[in-house]
Amino acid sequence: MPQLLHLDSSADLNNSVSRAVTAHFSDVWHEQSPDHSVIHRDLHRDPLPHLPTSAMHWAPHLRTPDEVVAPDAEALQKTLIDEVVSADVVVIGAPMYNWSVPSTLKAWIDYVHVPGVTVPFDGPTRPLEGKPVVVVSSRGNEYGAGTPDFGTDHAVPLLQQVLGTALGMDLFVVLVDLTLSTRVPGMAPLVPRSRDSLDAAWVAVADLAARLG
Numbered sequence: 114m115p116q117l118l119h120l121d122s123s124a125d126l127n128n129s130v131s132r133a134v135t136a137h138f139s140d141v142w143h144e145q146s147p148d149h150s151v152i153h154r155d156l157h158r159d160p161l162p163h164l165p166t167s168a169m170h171w172a173p174h175l176r177t178p179d180e181v182v183a184p185d186a187e188a189l190q191k192t193l194i195d196e197v198v199s200a201d202v203v204v205i206g207a208p209m210y211n212w213s214v215p216s217t218l219k220a221w222i223d224y225v226h227v228p229g230v231t232v233p234f235d236g237p238t239r240p241l242e243g244k245p246v247v248v249v250s251s252r253g254n255e256y257g258a259g260t261p262d263f264g265t266d267h268a269v270p271l272l273q274q275v276l277g278t279a280l281g282m283d284l285f286v287v288l289v290d291l292t293l294s295t296r297v298p299g300m301a302p303l304v305p306r307s308r309d310s311l312d313a314a315w316v317a318v319a320d321l322a323a324r325l326g
């Protein structure tokens with residue numbers, strides 16, 4: 114039974130672009146066949162606590178004797194790791210917040226990126242290797258080559274580093290640029306390009322959901 118793990122992190126529950134695009138991915142995935150199932154984790158509605166201790170960055174056998182983890186925190190970490198390991202495909206809504214990702218999504222990353230469990234440290238542990246992950250990065254501005262803010266996107270590079278380089282996942286990035294053009298008067302001339310970007314993202318996630326499903 115193919116399973117999708119669908120994560121959202123936008124704090125906008127009414128007009129979020131990333132939520133709309135990840136929902137479209139999820140819908141197309143679900144349409145592939147009745148046995149395609151979806152687990153939806155909303156990291157904004159149901160936020161994870163920050164890591165209660167740095168000991169949780171390490172596999173239990175790599176912790177020092179004074180590093181103690183409470184059983185409930187250990188159980189939550191295991192649930193989150195099991196959820197992503199058992200998924201066939203992952204889709205992540207990752208709006209740009211202050212040139213990076215929402216802290217709610219960063220908290221999830223801190224739980225699942227664990228040397229000795231999900232990344233190799235003293236052995237070849239890499240259970241997420243090759244698993245497809247689709248990141249939907251919605252941003253108010255634009256950051257492509259040749260734009261004034263090129264080089265200041267710290268959201269996509271962070272996700273590429275953690276999900277792709279460290280965890281070894283097969284990463285697909287879908288960008289939606291200039292989402293603030295409908296809100297910021299000075300950006301009004303950019304509305305058509307913003308629409309084009311959203312249209313392209315809509316098509317891209319539908320293609321990916323069908324292909325990865």
Ligand SMILES: Cc1cc2nc3c(=O)[nH]c(=O)nc-3n(C[C@H](O)[C@H](O)[C@H](O)COP(=O)(O)O)c2cc1C
Pocket residue numbers: 123124125128129130131132208209210211212213251252253254255292293
């Ligand atoms: C807390 C916060 C910080 C933001 N920081 C940035 C930023 O650094 N750069 C940017 O281009 N847009 C920024 N924005 C705009 C969002 O990236 C944009 O509204 C995007 O569409 C949010 O995704 P969503 O529509 O899924 O909520 C910020 C928005 C919020 C709420």
